[in-house]
Amino acid sequence: MNNKLLPVFSLCFLGTLSMFSAKAQSHDVQTIANHSVKTQSPFTDTQIAAKCDSLIKLMTVEEKVGMIHGNSSFTSAGVPHLGIPELVTSDGPHGVRVEHGRGWSELKNYPDSGTYLPVGVCLASTWNPSLGFAFGSVLGSEANARGKDVILGPGINIMRSPLNGRNFEYESEDPYLISKMVVGYVKGVQSQDVAACVKHYAANNQETRRDFEDVQMSERALREIYLPGFKAAIQDGGAYTLMGAYNKFRGQWCAQNDYLLNQILKKEWGFKGAVISDWGAIHSTSQGMWNGSDLEMGTDLGQHPIDYSKFYMGDTVARLVKTGKMPEYLVDEKVKRILYVMYKTNLIGGATRKKGEYNTKGHEQTAEKVAEEGIVLLKNENKILPLTSNVKSVAVIGFNADRKQSMGGGSSQVRAFYEITPLQGIKTLVGDKVNITYTKGYNIARNAGPDQALIDEAVAAAKKADVAIIVGGWTHGYDYSVWDDNAYDAEGTDKPNMDMPFGQNELIKAVEAANPRTVVVLMGGGPIDMTQWVDQTKGLIQAWYPGMEGGTALAKILFGQANPSGKLPVTFPKTLQDAPAIKLGEYPGNNTTVNYFDGIYVGYRYFDTYKVAPQFEFGHGLSYTNFTYSDLQVKPGANTATVTFTVKNTGSMAGAEVAQLYVKQEKLNLPRPEKELKGFDKVFLQPGEAKRITLTLNEGAFQYFNDKTNKWEMDPGAFDFLVGSSSRDIRLTGKATL
């Protein structure tokens, strides 16, 4: 929601405060292995349905209506005399948001500093689904400890345009990678008796005019690109809730969109949980009620203070039902879905609910692990990295090196229990052995260009040091409390272009000229135009926003105590003009509509098919060791295939490789992308160790959505199986006719 619209009033959320402050200091060790995936509720879905029906029979119309719209900034009403509590939600998606109590301003002096996990795109860069589960478990556990029932995450919108201000919260341009990562995340959250809320459904791929832009795309693009992540979150992850997005889809607002919610989500996919509207995304009582939304959340509708009963799914609904103008079953169905979520999370039903934990050592370790596996080594010429014991002095340069990011970006803000910046991480790791200087290099301020005095200072420091490390890139709003048009990676606004802000091009070029042993570390939610200097740069790292232990993980990677294994989940184009949303499609559209003429050609599907060279390709990421691939076997089955190959660590350092499998159909009836990711496996190998990897592809891996027949189809014929270390570093090729 837009902060500027929010009234300033808040009530202390006393219920959770006392419980929570005791937890805030605890440091119990909790390992990933302790988390259990099994369904927590002791009841079957049939039993839950019967219990819900009995409860609903005991409720008045007013009580039911109270449950289907917000009654404070993040809660909806319960029915106390029936033992039904309020449903308490919170953002999400990489930590539990700062506390707002019942209002819209942050509570002062509330002990809400918690675990700040790496952002979504960093999690996806690990290509490690078990870390998705670990991540979700931490989030669910902390949410539970803070008294929350629903965590508003994961965010899984497709990264269509490099400029989307919220790309940092999302995961990838590729539906397959998202589908694999999201399942663990959802199961992890829900293993802690907290509901995940997968968002923003659907086609919310830009922040520009997000409140009203009408997205038009082909059915094929919808089915092949924009929906699979959501489907996996619901069907494979079992997400209990889903958030309807702000934008319109084919003329109807997403949070009240019959096709998306009733037809696809509920009928086709069999979703049993509750659809929660994005905050203020319901625009009409009748469409809200009839088209599939179950809970209307919102901001202030321009009233101060807010009268929540005036929400579209508030008093009006009770009046319509009582006067016979709306059937009561419509309300009952929504209440039943909300009660279902409550039973599944053991909020009601009598089973013991997990208590959750806050700021444990285990949570911090998970944050570090995700950062370590999510940071991507993009370039490493002349093996400039890792830095060895010969390096006696380092000039750390750049505002981002010493900048905390946790409170940036909008609704995903987290007050971190602590946040290790890159500079701090480096000092802690090697400060006793290496002489470390720090200069700012550039200023973060509105329209700030190069600052010659800061550049001169950085150049002088770089000349004196063995190695210069510049930490720059994008940043969140330059004042933590500001998330408006001045911010880059932020909700509610897109980036104006892909150019490096704050005169960083000039800084990097000057420092590289002064010291050829320069490593550039980029933070941010996605690509930046680095064409002015990247060809000269020897060492380049993409660090995203790596969470509270990001500085520790980065320092370990720089100095060789950790071996990088992250891979890009999104293509880095050379320039903005190369991006398919801009080249083929429309972005950001006109004042009413954005046409996705780019269709299925999102990310590498475009770059590969249209033969455009990216700056760094999808799936790219280097290691300090080397991996060889050998002995590919493809065994075709009945419209399936089993692909087996060996990966060996031939270097001298232990490391992990993400082996990727792409499929290409040789002869096409309908145009298809050059190749598509259909399998991957991350293997951890000691020096000299080899592992045989088996990837099984079912019929879905070979199908496409035929717009003409409106069906998933497979054209029999020859398929190529491309196995490699990235989408453009294919090491083995096999063939099979299916």
Ligand code: BGC
């Ligand atoms: C955002 C959601 C968020 C909600 C509640 C909205 O503005 O789009 O992602 O969960 O606010 O803070």
